[in-house]
Amino acid sequence: MAKGDPGGTTRSRRAAPRSKKGAAGDPALVQLLTPEGERIDSATGPDGTEYRVDFTDEEYRGLYRDLVLVRKLDAEATALQRQGELGLWASLLGQEAAQVGSGRALRTQDMAFPTYREHGVLYCRGIDPIMPLGLFRGVDQGGWDPNEFKFNMYTIVIGAQTLHATGYAMGITIDGKTGTDDGEAAIAYFGDGATSQGDVNEAFVWASVFNAPLVFFCQNNQYAISEPLERQTRVPLYQRAAGFGFPGVRVDGNDVLATYAVTRTALDNARLGQGPSLIEAYTYRMGAHTTSDDPTRYRIASEVEAWQAKDPIARVKAFLEKQQIADAGFFAEVDEQARRESVHLRERVLEMPNPEPVTMFDHVYPNGSPLLDEQRAKFSRYMESFEGSAH
Amino acid sequence: MATETLTLGKALNTGLRRALENDPKVIIMGEDVGKLGGVFRITDGLQKDFGDQRVIDTPLAESGIIGTAVGLAIRGYRPICEIQFDGFVYPAYDQIVSQVAKMHYRSGGRLSIPMVIRIPFGGGIGAVEHHSESPEAYFAHTAGLKVVTCSNPQDAYVMIQQAIASDDPIVFLEPKRRYWEKGQVDLDAPLSDAYPLHSARVVRPGTDVTVLAYGPMVRTCLEAATAAAEDGRELEVIDLRSLSPLDLTAAYESVKRTGRAVVVHEAPSNIGLGAELAARITEECFYSLESPVLRVTGFDIPYPAARVEEEFLPDLDRVLDAVDRTFGW
Ligand SMILES: Cc1ncc(C[n+]2csc(CCOP(=O)(O)OP(=O)(O)O)c2C)c(N)n1
Ligand SMILES: [Mg+2]
Numbered sequence: 001m002a003k004g005d006p007g008g009t010t011r012s013r014r015a016a017p018r019s020k021k022g023a024a025g026d027p028a029l030v031q032l033l034t035p036e037g038e039r040i041d042s043a044t045g046p047d048g049t050e051y052r053v054d055f056t057d058e059e060y061r062g063l064y065r066d067l068v069l070v071r072k073l074d075a076e077a078t079a080l081q082r083q084g085e086l087g088l089w090a091s092l093l094g095q096e097a098a099q100v101g102s103g104r105a106l107r108t109q110d111m112a113f114p115t116y117r118e119h120g121v122l123y124c125r126g127i128d129p130i131m132p133l134g135l136f137r138g139v140d141q142g143g144w145d146p147n148e149f150k151f152n153m154y155t156i157v158i159g160a161q162t163l164h165a166t167g168y169a170m171g172i173t174i175d176g177k178t179g180t181d182d183g184e185a186a187i188a189y190f191g192d193g194a195t196s197q198g199d200v201n202e203a204f205v206w207a208s209v210f211n212a213p214l215v216f217f218c219q220n221n222q223y224a225i226s227e228p229l230e231r232q233t234r235v236p237l238y239q240r241a242a243g244f245g246f247p248g249v250r251v252d253g254n255d256v257l258a259t260y261a262v263t264r265t266a267l268d269n270a271r272l273g274q275g276p277s278l279i280e281a282y283t284y285r286m287g288a289h290t291t292s293d294d295p296t297r298y299r300i301a302s303e304v305e306a307w308q309a310k311d312p313i314a315r316v317k318a319f320l321e322k323q324q325i326a327d328a329g330f331f332a333e334v335d336e337q338a339r340r341e342s343v344h345l346r347e348r349v350l351e352m353p354n355p356e357p358v359t360m361f362d363h364v365y366p367n368g369s370p371l372l373d374e375q376r377a378k379f380s381r382y383m384e385s386f387e388g389s390a391h
Numbered sequence: 392m393a394t395e396t397l398t399l400g401k402a403l404n405t406g407l408r409r410a411l412e413n414d415p416k417v418i419i420m421g422e423d424v425g426k427l428g429g430v431f432r433i434t435d436g437l438q439k440d441f442g443d444q445r446v447i448d449t450p451l452a453e454s455g456i457i458g459t460a461v462g463l464a465i466r467g468y469r470p471i472c473e474i475q476f477d478g479f480v481y482p483a484y485d486q487i488v489s490q491v492a493k494m495h496y497r498s499g500g501r502l503s504i505p506m507v508i509r510i511p512f513g514g515g516i517g518a519v520e521h522h523s524e525s526p527e528a529y530f531a532h533t534a535g536l537k538v539v540t541c542s543n544p545q546d547a548y549v550m551i552q553q554a555i556a557s558d559d560p561i562v563f564l565e566p567k568r569r570y571w572e573k574g575q576v577d578l579d580a581p582l583s584d585a586y587p588l589h590s591a592r593v594v595r596p597g598t599d600v601t602v603l604a605y606g607p608m609v610r611t612c613l614e615a616a617t618a619a620a621e622d623g624r625e626l627e628v629i630d631l632r633s634l635s636p637l638d639l640t641a642a643y644e645s646v647k648r649t650g651r652a653v654v655v656h657e658a659p660s661n662i663g664l665g666a667e668l669a670a671r672i673t674e675e676c677f678y679s680l681e682s683p684v685l686r687v688t689g690f691d692i693p694y695p696a697a698r699v700e701e702e703f704l705p706d707l708d709r710v711l712d713a714v715d716r717t718f719g720w
């Protein structure tokens with residue numbers, strides 16, 4: 001996938017449907033594994049790029065394991081919220097393949113900028129799934145060192161992180177870390193709703209103008225809370241890229257293989273110095289927006305059922321079975337591991353202590369501030385004044 | 392006289408409905424305000440009854456919401472913009488501060504922007520970051536904007552309609568933790584007879600200390616007053632209601648009697664509303680004061696994690712502590 005020239009004439013012209021290997025009914029969609037579990041050898045993107053994967057049996061099983069684990073941990077978090085142990089949870093249910101496919105496509109040196117829903121990408125980065133739960137439990141700000149994990153903190157303000165990712169990617173270029181196979185790239189996650197934000201559109205402009213080694217990874221899960229996609233766009237989202245001067249591709253976001261292939265290619269192009277690209281992972285939010293949301297107010301059951309038939313995990317399982325890559329013993333073992341890890345996660349969440357109130361004054365400034373020193377001291381004296389009383 | 396028991400949220404919803412009924416130029420716009428009725432259901436049922444041309448689900452872009460509302464206002468509409476949460480108003484800050492606030496001035500008075508920007512604000516609901524902020528000072532500091540907030544269902548019902556009827560752009564702050572609190576609402580009293588929008592109100596008379604509050608903290612201060620009364624101290628609680636312009640007539644009169652004033656808000660203290668109130672009261676009531684004007688506020692930190700928000704937010708005890716301290720001078 002070459003970088004579109006800013007004049008935007010050559011590459012975007014080829015966006016015409018290439019039906020031969022695309023998914024039935026949607027020629028633009030890059031797909032390598034059908035909902036029925038049929039493998040497609042290769043698929044062609046709108047700019048002519050050929051996508052394929054060549055995994056070992058072991059690797060196929062690994063992807064399945066990731067998908068199951070990610071779903072199970074997510075379900076556990078939802079359950080914890082229902083039981084009052086978390087204040088809120090934003091479930092990734094239905095988006096496992098988009099997250100595992102792209103998350104596994106990242107190389108160690110690549111940097112990811114998530115929203116609040118990228119628990120699956122976090123898992124693939126090898127990060128302890130407990131990490132974001134402090135934020136949702138309300139015991140901390142959910143912070144970690146983005147550079148340590150090559151995974152930025154969650155960003156709740158819609159779209160803001162796409163600019164951060166762009167700046168980070170500009171830094172990669174300035175540092176001379178592109179142009180070779182082992183160069184660096186960044187990936188910015190965001191939703192379909194986010195594409196309306198000014199920040200995201202500014203990120204497109206900047207990334208394009210500065211040829212930033214960045215992949216814009218949009219999980220189009222069809223909804224921004226209650227608002228359907230049509231409220232954000234009149235064109236397929238991946239086509240927006242052309243107007244900004246870089247390539248865009250729509251991938252079946254429920255197909256972990258295609259998502260992997262498309263993301264790997266985009267990241268590698270970026271690290272080679274060919275600039276940004278946009279991936280629209282076409283998927284569906286199977287659950288509520290968050291645990292506070294009631295989707296029955298704005299969408300119908302039959303729509304959800306139609307997407308249920310495109311489940312990202314069922315198709316991998318069907319494929320593994322058909323190809324005899326995995327047997328019942330394997331599936332049982334994965335389920336058992338998922339159960340164990342979710343129990344372990346639950347136990348640790350329940351043990352997360354409430355913070356000492358006085359710690360709220362910490363880390364406002366790297367070197368403190370006289371105003372806060374004074375407020376902290378007053379606060380401590382005030383709290384002590386209650387000791388021994390009924391409070 | 393038809394009075395009904397409504398929650399504050401339902402009172403706002405009913406007020407919005409009235410405004411849509413009474414003026415075809417009134418329109419509502421925001422994220423998820425249509426079918427969903429807003430994440431707090433304040434616009435519940437309105438799109439169904441008034442259509443999607445008058446109750447508009449917007450694309451997800453706050454600057455877009457306010458910027459397009461400016462254009463609609465120029466064309467004669469009276470847009471009511473819902474910002475989903477306090478922490479998400481900032482992408483629209485430029486439009487609000489540089490455009491909305493200045494249009495009337497820049498046009499030499501030829502143009503008005505009769506816009507209402509509704510923002511659920513404040514903490515107390517155990518939310519994650521960006522969902523509990525108190526940004527009132529940013530707006531009250533801006534010339535050309537008016538800023539009001541309600542503390543009970545009756546005021547919510549009346550004030551939202553007054554704000555919509557006003558030719559000024561008004562930031563209308565809704566105390567989200569109080570959305571579910573109930574009160575009597577008189578649905579029939581004509582708006583023209585209503586208590587003026589930009590006037591403060593004494594909500595509990597008292598003789599010993601004047602307590603100034605607004606929005607979510609009014610209830611907290613009333614509870615403090617009840618507790619203080621048990622100890623033989625009478626607090627006079629004033630609900631400011633309008634944060635810009637401030638109406639301090641009642642406050643001055645009160646402080647001249649009590650000699651003591653405590654200002655309470657959730658927002659951090661540094662350069663906040665409380666500082667302005669303390670300065671003005673000091674200037675106006677200097678010779679009556681028995682103690683400095685004290686502030687009970689959130690701390691000067693980003694809004695903390697939910698599990699410590701109880702300690703961050705002013706509560707009954709902190710109000711009473713400040714009341715006590717006014718007697719220590
Ligand atoms: C600037 C801003 N405005 C509003 C919100 C409230 N909000 C949280 S998630 C959301 C919808 C996001 O939709 P999308 O970008 O499609 O991501 P999804 O939640 O579907 O993953 C909204 C409006 C916010 N977090 N930030
Ligand atoms: Mg979405």
